[in-house]
Amino acid sequence: MTGHVHRDDLGARLGMWLFLVTEMILFGGLFIAYSYMRYRYPAEFHHGGGELNATLGIINTIVLLTSSLTVVLSIVAIQKADKRKAIAFLATTIGLGLVFLVIKGFEWAAKFHHGLYPSAPHLGTLPQGEQVFFGLYFTMTGLHGLHVLVGISVLTVLARMVGTGSIRQDRYIHLENGGLYWHLVDVIWIFLLPLFYLAA
């Protein structure tokens, strides 16, 4: 064996994109379920959307869009061999991800306080369409929140790798792939905002 290390960055990105395809199909199935249920229970979905805090949903959209910007800027920084900026941008992304989860936590806490959670006695008294709405709301925003949590963990590892020099100007495919994951999480939220928070 020589010191030559084989690398296939295109192959690595293709692998990441194929994983993202499975994520798109996963959430796509949920969006299809939402579409059918909204068609079946239009009034209940309209009323259910009115129960959600649209302002928090819009703030969280701006938070995630900005985090998407900062993660892509971290890649630009590493391409320019600016390690400090890359770490700063990644730290900002991680911070914004945490802000998103905190806001989401407050939002869910308010719903729980009003007896709107899966299997809650109060939820059981609501019309079936509203039960379906909140079932989809908790499933889709919960699954999305889980992805945000995974994304934050991945970006934390990547920031550390930038710090140690494992990710650098001539070797940053891991950062690109981590960024791709974070952007997809952003894209999913772009669809969740109008479907749930602006539904009323």
Added chain:
Amino acid sequence: MSDYTHDSHVSTEHAVAHPGYGIFIKVWVALVILTGLLVLSSHFGQSYAVWGLLTLTPIKAGLVFYYFMHLKYEGALLKGVVLITIGTLLIFFALLFSDVAFH
């Protein structure tokens, strides 16, 4: 970016070919404006809200895919993977609504 190096020797000419900070900041501004328009459209009644959902939201997602996810700089292979996926999802949606229409 599809012509990225395939070994450990990354040539520096790629660095100058990469986009700078400016283009991504412009895209972010566009995304925020589109979000504002989406929220605004939801205040003008159901038909405007649905119009906003069906037009502004895919445009926003497209901007993220094309610029932030670097599809603009990728080759036909990765672009094809994404287009086939989106096409498959659209077929699923079409099948659902064609089924619903005949019930």
